[in-house]
Amino acid sequence: MNLESNLLHNDTLQEPFRAPPADEPILVIAGDVREMIKTIPDNTFQCAITSPPYWGVRDYGVKNQIGAEPNLEDYISDLVSIFSELRRTLKPDGTFWLNIGNTYTSGGRKWRQEDSKNKGRAMSYRPPTPPGLKKKDLIGVAWMLAMACQREGWYLRNDIIWYKPNCQPESVRDRLTVSHEYLFLFTKSERYYFDQKAIKEHTKNGNGKKNKRTVWSINTEPCPEAHFAVFPRALVRPCMLAGTKVNNLVFDPFYGAGTVGIVAKEFSRRCVGIEIKDEYIDIARKRTASVQRNIFSSVSQTPK
Numbered sequence: 001m002n003l004e005s006n007l008l009h010n011d012t013l014q015e016p017f018r019a020p021p022a023d024e025p026i027l028v029i030a031g032d033v034r035e036m037i038k039t040i041p042d043n044t045f046q047c048a049i050t051s052p053p054y055w056g057v058r059d060y061g062v063k064n065q066i067g068a069e070p071n072l073e074d075y076i077s078d079l080v081s082i083f084s085e086l087r088r089t090l091k092p093d094g095t096f097w098l099n100i101g102n103t104y105t106s107g108g109r110k111w112r113q114e115d116s117k118n119k120g121r122a123m124s125y126r127p128p129t130p131p132g133l134k135k136k137d138l139i140g141v142a143w144m145l146a147m148a149c150q151r152e153g154w155y156l157r158n159d160i161i162w163y164k165p166n167c168q169p170e171s172v173r174d175r176l177t178v179s180h181e182y183l184f185l186f187t188k189s190e191r192y193y194f195d196q197k198a199i200k201e202h203t204k205n206g207n208g209k210k211n212k213r214t215v216w217s218i219n220t221e222p223c224p225e226a227h228f229a230v231f232p233r234a235l236v237r238p239c240m241l242a243g244t245k246v247n248n249l250v251f252d253p254f255y256g257a258g259t260v261g262i263v264a265k266e267f268s269r270r271c272v273g274i275e276i277k278d279e280y281i282d283i284a285r286k287r288t289a290s291v292q293r294n295i296f297s298s299v300s301q302t303p304k
Contacts, residue, residue, distance in 0.1 A: 017041060019249055025270040026261045026288060028281055033066075033253045033274045034078070037085045044089045045251040045272070046193065047243035051099035051231045052079055052254045055141050056106060056127040062276055072130040072139065080148045086253060087154065093192045096154070097239040099162065099231065100142045101181035105129040142182040149186060158185040161215045162235060168220075183216070183235065198241040212238065223257050225283045231259040237267075244269050258284025262291050 053067030167179035200209035221232035252260035255273025264271035
């Protein structure tokens with residue numbers, strides 16, 4: 001069977017949700033995540049891994065797009081509501097891995113032209129400076145969102161620093177170049193599935209292994225079709241290995257160019273994504289079609 005045959009539009013709200021089978025492991029639901037996530041039953045997914053649009057960073061050209069809210073509080077509220085629905089769809093022992101970065105105030109600028117090195121940088125809008133902040137302020141969006149999710153009911157278990165050795169150069173003269181983002185580990189319950197052994201790191205002397213640390217050095221990953229760096233596979237792999245077993249169902253509510261689906265296929269997991277932009281669904285289909293399953297990951301895992 002064609003492993004990508006389930007990478008199709010499923011934009012009819014009345015159509016019942018059906019999890020993808022093992023021989024067609026990827027399903028992409030086309031539409032607005034705020035509505036489409038409501039069609040997914042409770043306790044469906046073992047793990048969720050995602051990177052939502054960052055506030056005021058990119059213009060996706062979508063009406064009412066998340067990340068373009070004029071008010072920062074509305075952005076936080078939108079995501080907290082989506083993640084509340086996500087928690088409903090997560091199994092009781094499931095994990096949720098959230099990649100999010102901080103941003104700066106726009107300084108009163110209303111738009112931003114494209115960069116020759118980064119075509120995705122162009123924006124037709126810039127959000128106003130949030131109340132209480134000043135021009136050139138660093139907005140702690142990542143932690144604002146993490147704490148709001150914690151207050152809403154999530155267990156916040158780790159803040160992971162994603163260090164980017166090949167970070168985007170910045171021409172700033174009065175601050176440091178930003179070379180990191182955050183990856184937060186949330187859980188639905190106090191006790192949850194977490195395969196520590198699957199992601200242990202080698203010790204410096206090579207004589208053993210140690211628990212994985214909270215600073216991950218991972219290069220960004222270019223995607224020529226999308227004209228911007230995408231969610232890197234190396235960032236997704238530890239999350240998926242720690243949070244799932246073979247054939248488990250993984251969820252990405254902001255599917256984008258399909259990195260979570262690619263890693264799911266690599267490790268013989270199944271994946272459901274939601275994506276509003278048809279162009280990205282097509283990119284995801286092409287990227288996933290070229291991926292081969294890792295034969296070593298197909299070996300049955302002993303339940304813990």
